[in-house]
Amino acid sequence: MGNRLVRASRSLLEAALAVAATIAVLAALSHVFVPKNNQAEFGQRDERVYGVLGQPEGSVEVLFLGDSEAYTSFSPLQLWDERGITSYVLGTSGQKLCYTRSLLGRALERQRPRVVVLETNCLFRSFSVGEALVRLAQDALPVLEYHDRWKSLRPEDVLGTVRATWTDEARGFVGKEGAVPADASSHMAPSDEVAGLPWLSRVYLDDIARTCERAGARLVLVSTPSTRNWSTARHSRMERVASELGVDYVDLNVGKDRVEIDWSRDTYDGGDHLNVDGARKVTSAVGALLARV
Amino acid sequence: MTSYFSPSFLAVFLPVAVLAYQAVPRRARWAVLLAASYAFFWALSGWLVVFVVASTAIVWGVGRALGAESSRRALALAEPGADRRAVRQRWQGRMRLTLAAGVVANLAILWALKYAGPLASFAASLGVSVGEPPSVGLPIGISFYTLQAVSYLVDVYRGAVVADANPARLALFLAFFPQIMEGPICRYAQTAQALWEGSPVTARGLFSGSARMLWGLAKRMVVADRLNSFVRPVFDDPAAYDGCVIAVAAVLYTLQLYCDFSGTMDLAVGMGRIFGVGLPENFRQPFFSRTAAEFWQRWHVTLGAWLKDYVFYPVSLSAPVRRLTGAARRALGGRVGPAVASGVALLAVWLANGLWHGAGTQYLLFGLYYFAVIWLGALVAPASEALCARLGVSRDGALWRGLQHARTLVVVLVGELIFRSASAAQGVELLGRAALGFRAASLADGTVLAVGMDAADFAAVAVFAALLLVVGALRERGARPLDAVWRRGPVARGALCCALLVGVVVFGAYGAGYVPVDPMYASF
Numbered sequence: 025m026g027n028r029l030v031r032a033s034r035s036l037l038e039a040a041l042a043v044a045a046t047i048a049v050l051a052a053l054s055h056v057f058v059p060k061n062n063q064a065e066f067g068q069r070d071e072r073v074y075g076v077l078g079q080p081e082g083s084v085e086v087l088f089l090g091d092s093e094a095y096t097s098f099s100p101l102q103l104w105d106e107r108g109i110t111s112y113v114l115g116t117s118g119q120k121l122c123y124t125r126s127l128l129g130r131a132l133e134r135q136r137p138r139v140v141v142l143e144t145n146c147l148f149r150s151f152s153v154g155e156a157l158v159r160l161a162q163d164a165l166p167v168l169e170y171h172d173r174w175k176s177l178r179p180e181d182v183l184g185t186v187r188a189t190w191t192d193e194a195r196g197f198v199g200k201e202g203a204v205p206a207d208a209s210s211h212m213a214p215s216d217e218v219a220g221l222p223w224l225s226r227v228y229l230d231d232i233a234r235t236c237e238r239a240g241a242r243l244v245l246v247s248t249p250s251t252r253n254w255s256t257a258r259h260s261r262m263e264r265v266a267s268e269l270g271v272d273y274v275d276l277n278v279g280k281d282r283v284e285i286d287w288s289r290d291t292y293d294g295g296d297h298l299n300v301d302g303a304r305k306v307t308s309a310v311g312a313l314l315a316r317v
Numbered sequence: 318m319t320s321y322f323s324p325s326f327l328a329v330f331l332p333v334a335v336l337a338y339q340a341v342p343r344r345a346r347w348a349v350l351l352a353a354s355y356a357f358f359w360a361l362s363g364w365l366v367v368f369v370v371a372s373t374a375i376v377w378g379v380g381r382a383l384g385a386e387s388s389r390r391a392l393a394l395a396e397p398g399a400d401r402r403a404v405r406q407r408w409q410g411r412m413r414l415t416l417a418a419g420v421v422a423n424l425a426i427l428w429a430l431k432y433a434g435p436l437a438s439f440a441a442s443l444g445v446s447v448g449e450p451p452s453v454g455l456p457i458g459i460s461f462y463t464l465q466a467v468s469y470l471v472d473v474y475r476g477a478v479v480a481d482a483n484p485a486r487l488a489l490f491l492a493f494f495p496q497i498m499e500g501p502i503c504r505y506a507q508t509a510q511a512l513w514e515g516s517p518v519t520a521r522g523l524f525s526g527s528a529r530m531l532w533g534l535a536k537r538m539v540v541a542d543r544l545n546s547f548v549r550p551v552f553d554d555p556a557a558y559d560g561c562v563i564a565v566a567a568v569l570y571t572l573q574l575y576c577d578f579s580g581t582m583d584l585a586v587g588m589g590r591i592f593g594v595g596l597p598e599n600f601r602q603p604f605f606s607r608t609a610a611e612f613w614q615r616w617h618v619t620l621g622a623w624l625k626d627y628v629f630y631p632v633s634l635s636a637p638v639r640r641l642t643g644a645a646r647r648a649l650g651g652r653v654g655p656a657v658a659s660g661v662a663l664l665a666v667w668l669a670n671g672l673w674h675g676a677g678t679q680y681l682l683f684g685l686y687y688f689a690v691i692w693l694g695a696l697v698a699p700a701s702e703a704l705c706a707r708l709g710v711s712r713d714g715a716l717w718r719g720l721q722h723a724r725t726l727v728v729v730l731v732g733e734l735i736f737r738s739a740s741a742a743q744g745v746e747l748l749g750r751a752a753l754g755f756r757a758a759s760l761a762d763g764t765v766l767a768v769g770m771d772a773a774d775f776a777a778v779a780v781f782a783a784l785l786l787v788v789g790a791l792r793e794r795g796a797r798p799l800d801a802v803w804r805r806g807p808v809a810r811g812a813l814c815c816a817l818l819v820g821v822v823v824f825g826a827y828g829a830g831y832v833p834v835d836p837m838y839a840s841f
Contacts (some may be wrong), residue, residue, distance in 0.1 A: 031520070032520075034520075035520035036522070038520070038807040038810070038811065039520075041810035041811060042806075042814050042815060044821065045811060045815050046814070046815040046818050047817060049819050050819065050822060053819070053822075053823065057823075069829060111743065144505075152318070152325060152329075153329065154318065154323050154324040154325030155324075157324050157325060157328055157329070159323050167822060167823065168822060168828075169828060169829075171822055171823045171824075171825065171827075171828065172829070172830060173826065174773075174823055174824065175771070175773040191366075218591070223766075289698045
C-alpha cells in the first residue's frame with residue numbers, strides 16, 4: 025500500500041512537472057510570437073480595436089464594447105466634436121462575449137474610463153465553453169493565437185519588446201456609406217415574449233459588470249437601432265438583466281430613448297446596421313446620455 | 318463539443334472522465350465509462366442517442382435468444398438416442414432465423430438513417446419518385462457500432478462468444494466513447510470484458526496514452542487540417558483547376574485522409590490505454606505496402622477484418638460458391654480456378670466496403686475499382702511469377718520491391734481520387750484530367766502555390782511527412798518508440814510529451830485563417 029502510494033505520488037509529480045515545463049516553454053514562445061507592435065504588418069489581429077493600446081495612457085473616457093452594431097453606430101470623433109468626450113470602439117464582427125471581456129481587460133491595462141458602453145446585440149450570440157476556454161488560454165499564452173507567425177518571425181521578434189505606437193484614426197468606428205431601405209413595419213411590435221439569453225453570456229456579462237466596478241467605470245447597456253437584430257422580446261430580456269445587475273439600460277429602438285431613424289435612408293444593409301447618417305443620430309443621442317452620467 | 322479535437326473535450330470532458338473513473342471504486346468504473354459514453358453521444362447527436370440504445374436493446378435481446386437456443390440445442394443433442402444430424406439441422410434453422418432478425422433489425426436502422434435519403438434523391442434524379450423519407454439526422458458512429466453489433470450477434474451464433482446476460486456491459490462495448498466516432502471496429506471478445514473490469518489508470522498507461530494522443534493530434538492538426546486548405550477548394554470546384562493541380566490534390570488528399578483518420582485512431586487507442594483497454598490498431602504503415610491487397614491489410618484494418626470474417630468467408634463457404642470453386646478448379650486448374658471463383662466473394666466484400674462509406678456512386682465505383690485491381694492481381698500472379706522466373710528477375714530485389722511500392726502508391730492515389738469525388742462520373746472525369754491534362758509547368762510557375770497553401774505550409778507538411786516516414790520505417794522494423802522512451806525515464810517522457818504538444822501548438826493549422834474540419838471518417 026505504501027509503495028503504491030509512493031509510486032502514485034511520484035507519477036503525479038512527474039506529470040505535474042511535465043505540464044509545468046510545457047507551460048513554461050509556451051510562455052517563453054509567447055514572448056517571441058506576440059506581435060511587437062499593434063499593427064497588422066507586425067502580425068496584430070483586429071488591428072482597428074487594438075489601436076486603443078496606442079492611445080495615451082488614461083486618455084479614454086468612454087469605451088464602447090460590442091460587435092458590428094457597435095463599430096457602425098458609435099463615432100468617437102463626432103462624440104469628441106459635439107461633447108468633448110474621448111472614447112474608443114472595441115467592436116469586431118460577430119464578436120462573442122468572451123472576446124468582449126478579453127478586449128475590455130486589455131484596454132483597462134492602460135485606460136481608466138468613467139463609462140463602459142456595452143452594445144447588447146453580442147449578448148445574444150451563443151458560444152461554447154470550448155470557445156471560452158480557448159479565449160482564456162489565448163490571453164494567458166498568446167502563442168496559441170499567434171502561432172502561425174512561425175512563417176514570418178524576424179530576429180527582433182525574439183529579443184524585441186512589445187510596443188503600441190499606432191492608433192486608429194476613427195478610434196474604432198467604421199462608417200458605412202450608401203443606403204438600402206429596411207422594412208420597419210413590424211419593428212418593435214408589442215410582444216409578451218422574453219428572449220432567452222445564453223447562459224454563458226450571462227456569466228460573462230456578470231464578469232464584465234464586476235470588472236467595470238473594480239475599474240471604477242459605470243457600465244451602461246445600450247441597444248442600437250436595428251430592425252434585423254433587435255426586438256421587443258430582446259428588449260424585455262435586457263430590461264430584466266439590467267435590473268438584476270443594477271446597471272443602466274438604454275434602448276435606442278423604443279420608448280423615451282428612441283432615436284428617430286429613417287429606415288429608408290439610415291441603414292446601408294436593409295436594417296441590419298446603420299450607415300453614417302444613422303450613426304450620426306445614434307452618436308448624438310448617446311452623447312447626450314453620456315453627458316448626464 | 319463536436320469531436321475528440323474540441324478544446325472542451327480535451328480540456329474538460331476527458332480529464333473529468335479520467336478523474337471520475339479513477340476516483341470511484343473499481344466495481345463502479347464501468348458505470349463512469351458508460352455514463353461518459355452516453356454523455357459524449359448526447360453532446361454530439363442529441364436525442365439520436367435513442368438509436369444506439371435501441372440497437373443495444375435489440376442486440377442484447379437477440380443475443381440472449383441465440384444463447385438460449387444454443388443451450389437447448391446442446392440439451393437436445395445430449396439426449397440419449399437423439400438423431401444428432403436432425404437436431405443440429407432443426408436448431409441451426411431456428412438460430413439462423415433469430416440471427417437474421419437481429420442483423421436485419423440493426424441494418425434496417427442503418428439503412429433508414431444513412432441510405433434511404435440519398436437513395437430517394439438518386440431515384441428522384443432518375444425520374445422515379447419513391448417519396449421523401451423523414452430526415453432525422455445521422456447518429457454519430459452508426460456505421461461503426463452497427464458493424465460491432467452485427468459481429469457480436471454472429472459471434473454468439475457461431476459460438477465464438479457466450480451471449481452476454483449483462484445489458485450494461487453490452488451497451489459499453491457498443492458505445493465506448495473513444496471508439497464511437499470512427500472506430501476501431503472492435504469485437505466483443507477484444508474489449509467488452511476489459512471495459513467492464515475497470516483497470517486502474519497507471520503511470521505507464523497515462524504516459525503511453527497521452528503521448529499516442531499527442532502524436533495523433535499532430536498528424537491531424539499539423540498535416541490533415543493544413544492540407545484541407547488545398548484539397549477542399551480543388552474538389553469543391555475542380556473545373557477551376559488544371560490536371561496538375563488535380564493530381565497534386567489527389568496526392569495531398571491521400572495524405573490528408575491518412576493523417577486525419579489514423580490521427581483520430583491514435584486518439585482512440587491512446588484514450589483506451591489511459592483507461593487500461595487495448596483497442597485494436599487500425600493502421601499498420603499502409604504506405605509500405607507492395608500490393609493493393611496488402612494495403613488493405615494495413616489501412617482501416619478492423620473494417621477489412623470485419624469484411625473478411627462476416628462477408629468474405631460466409632460467401633466463400635456458401636454452397637453455390639463452393640460448387641463454383643469446384644467447377645472452376647476442374648476447368649482452369651488448381652491455382653487459377655479458385656482465384657477465379659473467389660471473385661464472387663471478393664466482389665461482395667468490395668461492394669460492401671464501398672457502400673459502407675455511403676450511398677454515393679463514387680463509393681460504388683471505389684469498391685468496384687479495388688475489386689478489379691485485387692482480383693486481377695490474384696489472377697495474373699501465377700503468370701507474373703512465371704515471367705519473372707523466365708527473365709531471371711528477383712522478386713525480392715530492391716528494384717522489384719521499389720516498382721511494387723510505386724505501383725501500389727499509384728493504385729491508392731487513383732482510388733482516393735475516386736473516393737473524394739462528388740460522384741463516380743466526376744471521379745472518372747478528374748482521373749482523365751489528372752492523367753491527360755497534367756502540365757508539369759504548374760508545379761514551377763506558382764499555380765500550385767496559389768490554391769490555398771503557401772510555401773511554408775508545404776514545407777511544414779513535407780517535414781512532418783518525413784517524420785511519419787521515419788517513424789513508420791522504425792515500426793516496420795519492429796521498434797516500439799513509446800516503449801523505448803518509457804524505459805529512458807521521466808525526463809525523456811516529459812520531454813517527448815512537451816515537444817509534441819509544443820509542436821502541435823506552434824505548427825497546428827488552427828485559429829484565424831483556417832477552417833475547422835470535422836474528423837473525416839465521422840461522417841461515414
